Amino acid sequence: MAESRLKRPVRNVVLTVPVSFSRFQLTRIxxxxxxxxxxxxxxxxxxxxxxxxxxxxxxxxxxxxxxxxMEKLALIFNLGAGYCDVAVTATAGGVSEIKALSGGPVGGxxxxxxxxxxxxxxxxxxxxxxxxxxxxxxxxxxxxxQDAIHSLSSQHTVDVNIDLGNGMKVCKVVTREEFxxxxxxxxxxxxxxVVQCLHDAKVDLGNLSDVILVGGCSNIPxxxxxVLGVCKKGKCYTGMNxxxxxxxxxxxxxxxxxxxxxxxxxLDLLTIQVTPLSIGIRADGNEFVPIIFRNTxxxxxxxxxxxxxxxxxxxxxxxxYEGDEDKLDKNHLLGYFKVGIPPAPKGTPEINICLDIDxxxxxxxxxxxxxxGSPKPVAPIMEIVLPMVDDGHGWCAEALKRExxxxxxxxxxxxxx
Amino acid sequence: xxxxxAFSSFSSTAPFSAAKSTSTRRPDTACFRPDTACFRPxxxxxxxxxxxxxxxxxxxxxxxxxxxxxxQTSATCQEIKQAYRRLARVSHPDVASSGAHDDFIRIHSAYxxxxxxxxxxxxxxxxxxxxxxxxxxxxxxxxxxxxxxETDQCW
Numbered sequence: 152m153a154e155s156r157l158k159r160p161v162r163n164v165v166l167t168v169p170v171s172f173s174r175f176q177l178t179r180i181x182x183x184x185x186x187x188x189x190x191x192x193x194x195x196x197x198x199x200x201x202x203x204x205x206x207x208x209x210x211x212x213x214x215x216x217x218x219x220x221m222e223k224l225a226l227i228f229n230l231g232a233g234y235c236d237v238a239v240t241a242t243a244g245g246v247s248e249i250k251a252l253s254g255g256p257v258g259g260x261x262x263x264x265x266x267x268x269x270x271x272x273x274x275x276x277x278x279x280x281x282x283x284x285x286x287x288x289x290x291x292x293x294x295x296x297q298d299a300i301h302s303l304s305s306q307h308t309v310d311v312n313i314d315l316g317n318g319m320k321v322c323k324v325v326t327r328e329e330f331x332x333x334x335x336x337x338x339x340x341x342x343x344x345v346v347q348c349l350h351d352a353k354v355d356l357g358n359l360s361d362v363i364l365v366g367g368c369s370n371i372p373x374x375x376x377x378v379l380g381v382c383k384k385g386k387c388y389t390g391m392n393x394x395x396x397x398x399x400x401x402x403x404x405x406x407x408x409x410x411x412x413x414x415x416x417x418l419d420l421l422t423i424q425v426t427p428l429s430i431g432i433r434a435d436g437n438e439f440v441p442i443i444f445r446n447t448x449x450x451x452x453x454x455x456x457x458x459x460x461x462x463x464x465x466x467x468x469x470x471x472y473e474g475d476e477d478k479l480d481k482n483h484l485l486g487y488f489k490v491g492i493p494p495a496p497k498g499t500p501e502i503n504i505c506l507d508i509d510x511x512x513x514x515x516x517x518x519x520x521x522x523x524g525s526p527k528p529v530a531p532i533m534e535i536v537l538p539m540v541d542d543g544h545g546w547c548a549e550a551l552k553r554e555x556x557x558x559x560x561x562x563x564x565x566x567x568x
Numbered sequence: 569x570x571x572x573x574a575f576s577s578f579s580s581t582a583p584f585s586a587a588k589s590t591s592t593r594r595p596d597t598a599c600f601r602p603d604t605a606c607f608r609p610x611x612x613x614x615x616x617x618x619x620x621x622x623x624x625x626x627x628x629x630x631x632x633x634x635x636x637x638x639x640q641t642s643a644t645c646q647e648i649k650q651a652y653r654r655l656a657r658v659s660h661p662d663v664a665s666s667g668a669h670d671d672f673i674r675i676h677s678a679y680x681x682x683x684x685x686x687x688x689x690x691x692x693x694x695x696x697x698x699x700x701x702x703x704x705x706x707x708x709x710x711x712x713x714x715x716x717x718e719t720d721q722c723w
Contacts, residue, residue, distance in 0.1 A: 222649060246653045408662070421660055448676050450661055450669050509669055510661030 163190045165405040167197040167397050169234035170254025170427045173483050174473055174514065175542035192408045194512070196427060198227040198238030199249055200400030201365055201391075203422050205240065206247040207403060208390050210417065224250075224354055225361040225388070228345060228378045229397065230368040233258040237344045239352035245420045250352035251446045252427045257340045259368045267296050269333045270311060270321050288315050295321075303330050304370045331373050338373055345381045351446050361388040365396040424449045430485070430506055430514065432457075433470040433548070434561040439479045442506045449512060454505035457561040463494040467502055468559035470548050471516060471537060484548050486539030489559070490518050493529050502561060503528075514538075632695060633678035641692070645683065652679040 154161050166180060177194055184191045205225055222243035229236045236254040240247045271292065295313040302309045303325070313321040331338065349356070362384045368374060370393070379387060391399070407420055425448055431441035434457055442455050459467060466489050474482025492500050505517040514537045519528040540547060634641055637651040655675045661668045681687045 243649070243653060246656055248653075248656075421657055421662060423656060423660065448680075450673055452673050510672075 161189065163192045163405070163409060165193045165195065165401045165408065166191060167200045167401050168194055169231075169256075170196045170198065170236040170238070170252045171234060171256060172196075173428065173542070174485065174538050175483065177512070178538065179542075193404055195401065195404060195422075195424070196236060196238070196252055196254070197231070197234075197397050198229050198236045198252065198365075199240070199247075199422055199424060200398075200404060201227045201229065201363060201396045202238060202240035202242065202247045202249060202400070203403050203407075203420055204391060204396055204400040205361070205363060205388075206242040206245055206420055206422070207417060209242055210245045210419070223360040224358050225363055226345070226349065226359060226378075226382055227363045227365065228341075228369070228374075229366040230341065230364075230371075230374060231258050231366040232260050232368075235341050235344055237348040239348055239354055245416075246423070247421070248423045248448075249425045250354065251348050252425055253344045253348040253351065254427065255340060255344055257337050261337050262300065262334050262368065262371075263293065263297060265333050265337065266300055266330065267292065269329070270296060270299075270313075270323060270325070288319075291315065292321075299325060300330070300371075303327050304372060327372070334373075338377055341374065342377045342381060345378055349381070356383050359384065363388045363391070363396070365391070365393045367394065369393045424512075426451065426508060428473050429475050430471065430473045432504060432561070433472065433479055434563050436557075436560070436562075437479055437552075439472055439474075439477065439482055440563055442504060443508065445475055447508075449508050450510050452505065452507045454503055454517075456564045457502045457504060458564045459492060459495070459497050459500055459502070460560045460562055461558060462497050464497065464500075464559070465492055465494060466490065466559055467492060467561050468551060468555060469502075469504065469516075469518060469561070470551070471506075473538075480545060480549075483542065484540060484545045485514070485537045486516075486535065487548060487551065488518070488533065488535060488539070490520055490533060491530055492520050493522060495522060498564075499523055500529075501564060633681055633691060636674055636678035637682065639682075641696075643682075645685070648679065648682050652676075652683070 164184060166184070168177065168180065180194060181191050202225070205227070209223055222241045224239065224241050227236075227238045227240060233256060234254060235257045236252070238252050239250040241250055242248070292313060292315060295311065299309045299311050308324055308326045311321060311323045311325055315321065359382055362379060362382045364375060364378060364387050375387065379385070403418070403420065404422070406418055412418060425446045426443060427445060429441040429445045430443045431439055434440045440455070443451055443453050447453070457467075468487060468489050470487040471485040472479060472482040473485050476482050490502060492502070499522065501521045501523065503517075503519045503521060505519075507515045507517065509515075516535045516537055517532055518535075519532040520530055521528050632641075634643065637643075637648060637655065639647060639651050643651070652675065656672070657663065659668050659671045659675060661672060681691050
């Protein structure tokens with residue numbers, strides 16, 4: 152569609168993705184793009200696209216921020232149809248530094264479904280047999296509910312009057328309070344995401360200059376109240392169109408990434424991204440030990456040293472996970488591999504696990520084994536690009552755990568100070 | 569001092585010959601304290617350096633985290649942020665072509681330490697007061713493994 156509008160083929164794309172997308176989802180998008188013949192310039196989390204737009208606007212406002220070094224902190228809240236994303240960005244002189252990201256799979260769709268259930272509690276059973284007429288009815292009902300939600304953004308009560316044909320009618324007066332009660336869970340989740348993001352960014356609320364609300368659901372009064380309430384702000388930033396902000400930001404990124412320069416310096420922009428999810432390995436029993444924590448600046452590299460748990464252990468199984476759940480199994484399995492270790496008393500070999508994320512967000516894992524006293528690794532360092540397995544392969548890890556028990560386990564070695 | 573010729577361009581701003589004569593001194597002579605009085609001579613060159621070599625400071629192995637960012641030890645939080653932004657503009661992998669990966673990681677780790685007042689205090693203590701670099705092992709560069717006249721000129 153974009154191609155026919157532009158009347159020329161599109162080859163390079165910048166895509167915005169929800170913050171909570173795992174590495175698998177990102178890989179899948181890239182694969183899909185490759186199949187469609189598109190070269191992905193960037194896959195950027197949605198709020199960071201907004202942050203880029205904000206950085207450009209601030210650049211226009213104060214041309215010489217670079218000199219004064221005044222940085223402006225902004226909280227970006229994006230609630231779309233399926234995902235809720237929050238980011239805290241610090242911007243000065245066109246360089247925006249993402250301080251923290253958080254996101255979750257809640258959005259307008261949940262609000263809509265909750266509302267439909269509220270209006271017609273038996274709706275799910277009603278449309279079970281998926282006939283053509285049922286689907287038509289359902290979509291009528293959907294559109295009507297959507298309209299009702301929209302009107303509730305501007306007025307306190309709404310008359311819902313839907314004729315579904317064959318004797319079914321929904322007549323109800325819905326108040327804003329009712330709507331908020333029905334969607335309490337969604338709003339609570341959003342609030343938790345904002346609180347978490349502010350906490351991760353370690354910002355002082357007093358230093359927050361702007362609160363930016365974007366996305367289709369940003370007009371809901373309750374959402375505004377929640378976000379502004381948490382940020383202790385009176386009003387939100389009005390400099391951008393909430394529906395177009397993400398796309399504008401992505402367009403800017405596209406221009407920057409493809410090397411377009413603007414003599415006025417309006418494209419003199421840089422976004423310093425962070426990883427939205429922690430990455431670590433299984434160690435210390437059945438624990439998730441993060442090596443790269445979430446909200447680490449990309450490119451990033453961090454290594455941790457582990458050691459063996461058994462006498463003369465000759466192999467160690469390294470299983471890598473991505474996520475922020477305390478429980479290992481709740482995180483996504485990214486891959487697993489073994490490293491060979493020369494026989495040695497337990498606790499002596501140093502197994503160095505290094506995770507490296509480059510600027511194009513490719514994750515590599517390097518593993519080397521060192522015996523104390525020798526500076527060189529005993530075996531060539533292994534380098535592996537992750538993810539190695541596909542999504543939902545957590546069962547592989549389970550199977551490996553059953554097979555080997557704890558014979559190939561690792562424990563983390565405190566760094567000698 | 570193998571790296572001295574690289575800095576001959578500073579001879580106009582700093583007493584280069586003086587620096588050279590003192591460079592053989594060990595840094596733990598009695599006058600070496602982290603306060604500004606000791607570091608005043610390097611202030612000129614540090615200010616010069618921040619303009620002159622945002623690229624090279626990152627690619628050559630800098631000695632202290634302050635050197636990575638091209639700053640003096642008394643830099644304010646604001647200056648640190650500015651320096652980080654300036655360096656990010658040049659050496660972030662999105663802008664720079666190849667080999668920027670490690671540079672930026674180094675710059676960022678320097679920034680991460682110095683922009684956090686607590687970590688910065690720890691770092692300053694580790695480098696300047698205890699001065700036992702072997703015992704200090706958080707940051708990217710081994711402290712004082714490669715001394716340059718800039719850090720040595722304390723008289």
